[in-house]
Every structure is written in C-alpha cells, then in structure tokens.
Amino acid sequence: MVKLKTLSAAVAMVVALSGCAVGPNYQTPDHIAGAAVNVDYQQAVSAKNWWQAFDDATLNQLIDVALQENRNLAQARANVDRAYAVFRDTANDRYPNGSVDLGYQSTENPTLSPADDGVITRGYQTGLNLSWDVDLFGKLRRATEAAEARAQHADLLWHDAQVQLIGQVATSYGEYRGAQLRLQVAEQNLKNLQQSRAIVQARLEGGMASELELAQLDVQFYQIQSAVPEYRELVLRAESTLSALLAKQPGQLQLDAITSLPELKQPVAVKAGENYLRYRADVAAAERSLAASTAAIGVATADLYPSLSVGGFLGFLSTPDLTLERETRSWSVAPNLSWQLADLGSVKARIRVAKAESQMALAQFEQQVFNAMNDMQLSVNSYNLSREQQLSTEQQWQASQRALDMARNRYDAGSGEFLSLLDAERDMLTSSDRLAQLQQQTFVRLVAIYRSFGGGIALIQTDNMGLHISAR
Template structure:
C-alpha cells in the first residue's frame, strides 16, 4: 500500500526549499560616516511648483510647456515604462509557463526495424505544454529583486529629469533676462557718455576744453558700444537653449522686452533637523543600484546548487484521421535536475564578480552622499555670498551715481578737473554693469539651491 504521507512530505520539502534564497538580503544603508540617510526616495512637495514663488508669468509658461513638450523628459518616462515591463516579465519567471500547441508530423523508416522499411507514418498532436522551474534556491526571486530595484531607479531618474529640466529652464530664463538687463544698462551708459561728450564738445567749442579730453570720452563711448554685440550674442544663446528645452524652433519665444529678473518676496528657509538627502534623486538612484547589485550576488550564488524543473504535456495524439477522444488522449511528466558541477570554477568567478559589482555600487552610493552634502552646502554658501556682493554693489552704484553728478556739476562750473569726471563716470559704468551681472548671478544661484535640495526648500 502506498503511503499517503510521501506526496505530502515531498510537497512540504519542495515548499521549504522554495522559500530559501541564497545570497545576502539587502538592507538599505542608514548612515554613511556621520551622515544619516533616510530611504526610500521621497519627492518633495515643492518639486512641481517651487518656481511659482517667483510670481513670474513668463517663467511659469515656459516651465509648463517644457514639462509637456521636452523630449528628454519623454524619454525618461518611456524608460520607466520599459523598466517596469522588464520587472514584470522577470517576476513572472517564478510561475509555471504553459503553451497551447498543435502540430503535424510525417516520417518514413521511423525505426531501424526491417518491418518499418518504406512505411510512412503521419499524425497530429494537440494539447497544452507546461514547464516550471521550481527555483529551489531563489535565483529567479533574486533576479526579480534586481529588476524591481532597477525599475524603481528608472522612476527616480524620471523625477530627477523633471527637477533638472525645471532648473535648466529657470537658469536659462535668468540668463535671457540678464542679457536683456545688461543690454539695457549698456544703452543707458551710452546715453550718459553721450551727454558727457556733448558737454565736453560745448566746452571745446568755447575754448575751455581740449581735443585730448574729447578723445578720452570717445574711448569710453566706443568701449561700451563694443560690449553691446556680446550681450546680443548672450541673448541669442539663451533664446536658442530655451527653445531647445521647449522642443521648438529658435526665435519663437515671446517673452517681452522688459528686462526683469525674478526675485523672491521671502527668503528661503532651511529646516533644522530635516534630512534633505531623501529628496536627492542622485543619492536614491545610487541606493537602488546598490540594491540591484546585491540581488545579483544571489543570482550568481544559486548556480552552485542544482536546478529542478518539470516539463509536462496534456492533449491528444492521433492518426491522420484527426480523431480526438479517450483513445487518443496523451499526457507526460518529465522532471529534470541539472547542476553545473563541471563548471563550478566559472560559477565562483561570477559570484566574485557580482560581489565586486556590489562593492563598487556601495562605494558609488557613499561617494554620492558626500557629493550631495557638499553640493547643498556649496549652493547655500554661494547664494548667500552672491547676495552680499549684490547688496554691496548696489550701494557702490548709488555712491558712484552721486559722485558723477558732483563731478559733472564741478566740471561745468569750471571748478573741477576733467579727469575727475572721467574717473567717476568710468566707475559708474563699471558698477552698473557689475550690478546687472550680480542680479543675474543671484537668481541663478537661488535656482541652484532648489536643485541641490531636490526642490525641498521652503519659503519662510
């Protein structure tokens, strides 16, 4: 009598073995040196709207169009769909697979028996074929873990592509407005110099000035005129870059001629104790790659052990008459066991390679954390120093403007030297242009703060 316990015991043994998965179980790093890391990645609430704080309608329109039309962002989105499709395909490998088959076969002399000489046999077969790799040691599950981590990485990179695109649009918008502003400043400087030249010319006509004084004022005038083409080139460059980001041809932007650089009405705030690393997509991406490389160790290690698979068929095999019934019913079960016992050296080499890849991924993750921390610190420090420089230059420009007025009045009255007026005007022109540069620089560095902190910075 067959014992009923044997099939049950076999099923329990198979289930127990199937629950095993060789290789290390992944644990996300919680700390790198003295830097605490929080996973998983969290998209900042402000990521999709932080630029609205500038209250600039043109900038809002540019970013909305870029998010809808940019091809690099569309590529990143398609990469997410592809990665999750690969994950679903890999994840299904742990389940039995089946196909429906129908075929026809004709043969002559099918055996070596003399009785079959000249005998032609024909027949049909139809039914379902089933195959199942039992995954006793978790090779397929580790492969699924790796595919899932890579799909999650693709999703994180898509969010990062949005942040980078928004930042690029904002930065190039600042460069566009900055070039406009410097162009306007140059034109205003030309007006000031032309007024001074008219004064010198009048004094020259009255015999109170020299040709040398007129030549000196002309030097400054032509110097400013020579800078205008450079500002126009910067304007064309920013226009072309913005157009590319918006997936449109250059020259179609309608941003208006008013040179205004966006400013915040409130300063940005760093929340004490907030772990901004969780908003950094590059850090989260490196962490997901570490998870995938760790799972690859299990995939390689599973080849040290045997692999059990089952193949089966259930259907009908009939003669040329294609009759289906109990007489033609057919089934088969074919378990098989395979083991790379003769190639264990290669298996162990693949395990060492997988471990080395995991170590590389860990080092990359740790370096990315240090890079992120320094990037955030540098962004904050650069912006604060830029603001200090801008405020000092504003005071310098105001003082220079007052000095020019006094020097011009004294020169007209005949109590002042021409060189004093020339030096005062030269300093005024320089401070006005420098102020325009610093306004542009401060805006770009402010955008850099949002990008460095993954859009997680809030307004006070």
C-alpha cells in the same frame, strides 16, 4: 495512500525549499563614515511648483512646456516603463508558464525500413505544454528583487531628471534676463556718454574744452559699444539653450522684452538638522542600485546548488486518420534536475564579480551621499555670499550715480575737471554692469539651492533677503 503521502511530502519539501533564498538579505545603510543617514526618498511637496514663488508668468510657462516637451525627460520616462516591464517579466519566471500548441506533420518513408517505402503518415499534436522552474534556492526571487530595484532606480532617475530640467530652465531663463539687463545697461551708458559728448562738443566749440577731452570720451564710448555684440551673443546663447530644453526649433521661442530678473518676495529657510537627503532623488537612485547589486549576489550564489525544472504536456496525439477521441489523449511529466558541478569554478568567479560590483555600488552610494551633503551646504553658502556682494554693489551703484551727477553738474557749470567726469562715467558703467551680473548670479544660485535640496525648502517671512539656517 502511501504514494499520496509520498507525493505530498515531496511537494511540501519543494515548497519549503523554494521559500529559501541564498545570498545576503539587503539592508539599507543607515550609517556612513560613522554618521547616521536617512535616505528614505520622499518627493518634496514643493518640488514641482517652487519656481512659482518668483511670480513670473514667463518662467512658469517655460517650465510647463519643458516638462511636457523635453525629449530627455521623455526618454527617462520611457526608461521607467521599460524597467518595470522587465521587472514584471522577471517576476513571472517564478511561476509555471505554458503555451497552447497545435502542430501538424506529414511524412513519407518515416524509417529506412523497406517496409515503409511509399508509406505516408499524417498526424498532429495539440494540447497544453507547461514548464516550471522550481525556485529551490531563491535564484528567481533574487532576480526579481534585483529587477524591481532597477525599476525603482529608473523611476528615481526620472524624478531627478525633472528636478534637473526645472533647474536648467530656470537657470537659462536667469541667464537670458541677465544678458538682457547687461545689454540694457550698456545701451543706457552709451546714451549717457552721448549726452556727455554733446556737452564736451559744445564746450569745444566755445573754446572751453580741448580735442583731447573729446578723444578721451570717444575712447570710452567705443569701448562700451564694442561690448554690445558680446551681450547680444549672450542673449542669443541663453535663448538657444531654452529653445533646446523646450524642444523648439531656432527662432520659435518668443520671449518678451522684460529685462528684470525674478526675485522672491520672501527668502528661503533651511532648518538645521532636517533630513534633506530624503528629497535627493539621485541619492535614492544610488541606494536602489546598491540594492540591485546585492540581490545579484544571490542570483550568482544559487548556481552553486542544483536547479529543478518540471515540464509537462496535456492534450491529444492524433491517429493516422486525424481523428481526436478519448484514446488519443496524452499527458507527460518530465522533471529535470541539473547541477553545474563541472563548472563550479566559473560559478564562484561570477559570485566574486557580483560581490565586487556590490562593493562598487556601496562606494558609489556613499560618495553620492557626501556629494549631496556638500552640494547642499555649498549652495547655501554661495547664495549668502552672492547676496552680500549684491547688496554691497547696490550701494556702490548708488554712490556712483551720485558721483556722476555731481561731476556732470560741476563740469557743466565750468567748475569741475573733465577727468573727474570721465572717471565718474567709467565708475558708473562698471558698477551698473557688475550689479547686473550679481543680480543674475544671485538668481542662478538661488535656483541651485532649490535644485540641490530637491525642492524641499520652505519660504519664511523675514526682514531681509538672506538665506537663514534655522534650528528646529
């Protein structure tokens, strides 16, 4: 009875000690530089379908294919599987493990004794080998915490990779359509100049124009013509980028000849005071990296204390005639206590390393928060400014169109100056190309808003297409 009480007390003490865990208990930072933050990650409901608001079938198809075929995304997904496999393996270390073994041995002259000359012994051992590292001071628990945080970190990076991929595909699609539009503008201006040239040529033949006027028109014509290959190269470059993102070989991507850029039917709205940081997977990933680094301090600190492991065997040891019977049963228990007393300097150094890495992770997390907040604000401001530019340029283009029509009519009637027509043609080309650039820029910056907010913004119905910062 005394032995039973002693054994029970020992087991209770081991269980109690194994409930301890050295090192700091992790707490998610809720204040950075005096400002309250909430980085509890939540994937936005619209994160995986926000681009459908553009109602562009081609863009929808491209993104669907990219999410299925992109190799970087597949790599990120495989990294999640690997990280969780490591976590499960680490978590299992806290529990007893064992193996069923069967070994056979045949020996001649088992000793140096002359009596054993020519003696052959045979036998085998079979049974269950068990081992258990008793987690006295929480080393394995902290290691499990760290592995789980790293697995969550990998999962969040996968979510962020999806956000970035969608943004890249949408941006490249906008660049493709924008290059097509600029190419179309240039080709249309070439046609307009050809019409003007025909008029000048006719007036020259009638003695009402000069060779200088024709030469000046040709200068402008060939200047535009020389820019056409540049626009074609931009189309090819965007197409190449899209092909790579969709894991397609060169020439496999077939896109229609539509030259208009996608536009929203209604604008986006950002609520002032809303916690958009929770939609940023990169911020949440940095927080999980901090959690893993904090748990690693406990792993290193546990080496300051003794560690206890227990090994055991339960099975049979065979007799020389290879028979198994009750008398051949065998068991063993082998507790082992070890303590790195002679290497405490190295242990303390590893603890300092772990603490320094935790400070690095904290600084990285805080910087990620600042980067995210400024990224979101910059994307909003940039989009609004681009919309202002686009609206002004649309008015400029309309004015240029009216000026060109009047200059051409006056020149045809013989009451206008050729230089006025030439200037009007040049202004029309400049405003048309500038408008195409700004349409592309506005679309790309709108995509940047969705990316920077993790898809966590909404659409509202308003009278214009600007981005609204609304109060709660």
